[in-house]
Ligand SMILES: Nc1nc2c(ncn2[C@@H]2O[C@H](COP(=O)(O)OP(=O)(O)OP(=O)(O)O)[C@@H](O)[C@H]2O)c(=O)[nH]1
């Protein structure tokens with residue numbers, strides 16, 4: 415076995431298979447309780463954020479097709495640190511996933527709650543390498559005030575396209591078709607207010623239990639990372655793949 419990862423050649427569409435082979439490479443890098451302890455990095459970082467118990471750790475495990483990569487739990491507030499995972503070839507990593515502490519869990523004491531929420535707010539504001547945010551929202555609850563506050567933190571950079579945004583309506587296995595459509599519609603409507611010509615904002619239903627939405631999410635994240643690569647020069651193969659103007663029309 416080599417640790418080579420099949421990749422789309424420039425200009426070729428990223429398939430589910432290629433994207434899932436990439437997410438499968440996720441491995442634990444480090445954990446930090448304070449921002450200053452996070453390693454400085456040039457790699458594009460994708461943060462998984464959301465209310466406690468929304469399914470962040472489970473989504474990371476499902477995307478990585480690994481049972482215990484991120485620590486998922488029935489006990490809300492389980493993830494109390496920022497956990498970083500590295501992706502791509504071992505000798506040439508190309509992205510990081512960050513599993514962030516959940517917010518909004520009522521039972522933790524006030525000072526602990528404020529500390530976590532501050533860590534997260536600071537992270538979103540300060541982390542230079544942040545290139546994408548995956549916001550997990552329990553599909554039965556929809557966007558709550560705390561989710562909207564979080565979106566406020568990043569709205570300016572989402573508007574410019576500096577940060578990409580994907581909202582996962584998690585645990586969609588718990589909804590019937592009609593409820594799922596309503597959840598999707600309400601979230602799409604809210605996100606419409608954040609979208610601009612330059613932004614990359616999307617929402618999708620997701621179920622770790624039924625494995626639905628997994629391929630689509632992997633493709634979206636892979637495309638973020640590929641788009642983030644600063645090209646030295648446009649490769650000839652891309653120019654050749656560009657649609658030619660048809661002469662006879
Ligand atoms: N039915 C169903 N349950 C899910 C799904 N995803 C997660 N869960 C359950 O929801 C609970 C919370 O999941 P976690 O992934 O630990 O949530 P988290 O957002 O990481 O929570 P914190 O670390 O506390 O912030 C667990 O009991 C999961 O098994 C899903 O797609 N369907």
Ligand SMILES: [Mg+2]
Nearest residue numbers: 470471485493
């Ligand atoms: Mg967690």
